[in-house]
Amino acid sequence: MTAPLSLGVAGLGTVGAGLLRLLNDQHDRLRQTVGRDINVVAVSARDKTKDRGVSVDGLQWFDNAVDLATSPDIDVFVELIGGEEGVARKAVEAALAAGKHVVTANKALLAEHGTSLARLAEENNVALNYEAAVAGGIPAIKTMREGLAGNSISRVYGILNGTCNYIMTRMQEEAAPFADVLADAQAKGYAEADPTFDIGGFDTAHKLSLLTSLAFGTEVAFDQVHVEGIEQITEADIESADALGYRIKLLGVAQMTSSGIEARVHPAMVPKNSAVGEVSGVTNCVAIDAQPVGNLLLVGPGAGAGPTASAVAGDIVDIARGVIVPPFIVPAKDLKPHKPAGLNAHHGAYYVRLAILDQPGAMAAIAKRMGDEGVSLESIVQRREKSELPGIDAPNAAGKPTQATLITHDTTEHAMRAALDGIEADGKVAERPQMIRIEPL
């Protein structure tokens, strides 16, 4: 039997404690399958005395994670501290430079420094595994790095943030406004006190930047991701989407186009009668379109101690088995620059919701702006008092704006934005038009 694999675990929050418990509970079974012992020998955290529901007796204690990272007693440094700079970055860099394998759940660190960390790992012939950094317990990284190694990926997309999906699901199920659902989610611990990072789409963008590199063999380019959050989605949008056969989900989408890579995070309409449309609550999903395999969809828990510990354990098991795969599939020195397509070139269908002022010729002016930009309409639904009325320029309560929902045929983002800017400039709408991209599945 091969020598034991010795781990140092930095960060003993719920994930770290969950990992210690898992490695303890499954110790004998893991030894049976990988042919060697996997032992935690050292840990680091802020407070040695805190009760974590799991014993750290007999383990070396380090107050400083960087010291743990370079300890001669460990083979693998497990980073569960978090944060893109500070001690997490210092410790991971120190571990890699010292020839330690690294397993991390830190998406922010990889989104900001993924390419250079991958280079450092490869120079030192060690693994940099980060399954838990994207979509928690879903084996998306393994699937892309290994299972689909023979494929060309054309698009990867997913629901990558449980907080947003929880909020969108409850808005839809309860016909409740965004602010109310967010407040309740905060009270229940599903959303942070400062929710910007989640609901603004930035967490999704971190994860998407990693999936983008894996899909297209490009350097990690978080700053090239177009990011919109869910703050502007209203009950009216959710309700209209439902009537039109859609759900609204915050998607991260990375797509190879003829003009470059589209990497975008935004609310998107997906068919409600689809597996993606049925991904509800805090559940995440990752979809991969590739040749020759076709379309794959992976659904599962995107966060939490158990799913994260499961993903981290899978990464550790790979190292124990001697599996070292380049972090972004192709060697870091061969990663190509990320060439962004520019969102204006995005091609697709759109949902538009307009509050049309009660003025003669308002609808005609709107239709003209669309026509001038070459945007043709698949459907128009005017709404009044939560019921739907077919037809154009239907009567409305005098003086109140008419709510109208348009679905366009395929067009470009550039044309859509020009048309909506024109409509706003004409002064025929009571508020800025709402525009939501429709993502074909």
Next chain:
Amino acid sequence: MTAPLSLGVAGLGTVGAGLLRLLNDQHDRLRQTVGRDINVVAVSARDKTKDRGVSVDGLQWFDNAVDLATSPDIDVFVELIGGEEGVARKAVEAALAAGKHVVTANKALLAEHGTSLARLAEENNVALNYEAAVAGGIPAIKTMREGLAGNSISRVYGILNGTCNYIMTRMQEEAAPFADVLADAQAKGYAEADPTFDIGGFDTAHKLSLLTSLAFGTEVAFDQVHVEGIEQITEADIESADALGYRIKLLGVAQMTSSGIEARVHPAMVPKNSAVGEVSGVTNCVAIDAQPVGNLLLVGPGAGAGPTASAVAGDIVDIARGVIVPPFIVPAKDLKPHKPAGLNAHHGAYYVRLAILDQPGAMAAIAKRMGDEGVSLESIVQRREKSELPGIDAPNAAGKPTQATLITHDTTEHAMRAALDGIEADGKVAERPQMIRIEPL
């Protein structure tokens, strides 16, 4: 750079030809990611002159796959011949004994001889990889063997046969009878001329027997799988399921219970508003319930040249990277005997459809039989002329049986069978009652 990996491919049907094309198209990219060349050096098939749309010029040709399997020029034997005995079995055994890695898509071979082949592979320190044997392009085996290595699996289930799911989907969408849809599926090439193997559930059972071993660390026991097909599902069942919020899917389910392993293939009701319920047409899925990860679902193409070639290529890439994992996770010598639970102990809810004879007291007699066996009812729907009528003993066209649909609360298979046997013995029904298990997701 490590020495090239040399492959011998036996079987050049659409999958074999697709694999040759993939390895040719992706040759440089694969070399970049695995750090060595992956070269097909030899092939074997029945007819050397056949046009396969891919050139075999420059490759060694073997008329006999067994000779190819032991050729000193190959490192990996790729078996795409099929069949549980004959040349496929002989060639795989010869390859493993000769110290060649084996990649196969042959579910029948593994379902019948998986344990002994795994032992042979491990004795010779070679890989036996079979991702393509279960659910085609879905990386279910990799996920279970590697990604979830730190988990305890309690249940694995899935839609594992595209032909059945295609038929069930069309029956549901078109309200068409089984025989008509099957005939059309045969005409279109989605079902074999002799469809028994697919629609009888045996193909699903082959795949399930492999998932069962992976989930529970047990010897492969195809003969312990309870198998029912979809032949008895009627339009009335599909329609009733829809009205009750369900879809009917042919599932393979392996579940650990206190009395042993339940491994069963049968039509099952699943919620229509669920990701599994939305898996339509020839698409497959594999769901895994495990601790601590929670519930994972993988959805994708279950068959076809592209998905199968993708899975085979993934297996080859693992070998090129030096990854050798025990075929059934734990070493074959440590696999436990498969201890079946016996279906009578199955615990769950049931759907029952009855054609109740127009006789006084018929419904009362039926209710008594259910009550005597401790089966309590969650709902009763009586149907007439394709519309639904609420209530019990509603009037019906004189003399014609009344169609009634019952949903039970959780009970046992033993109690259900006893109740239905009693109902039939009472002579109150015009035909054998239909019983479909409800699978909780």
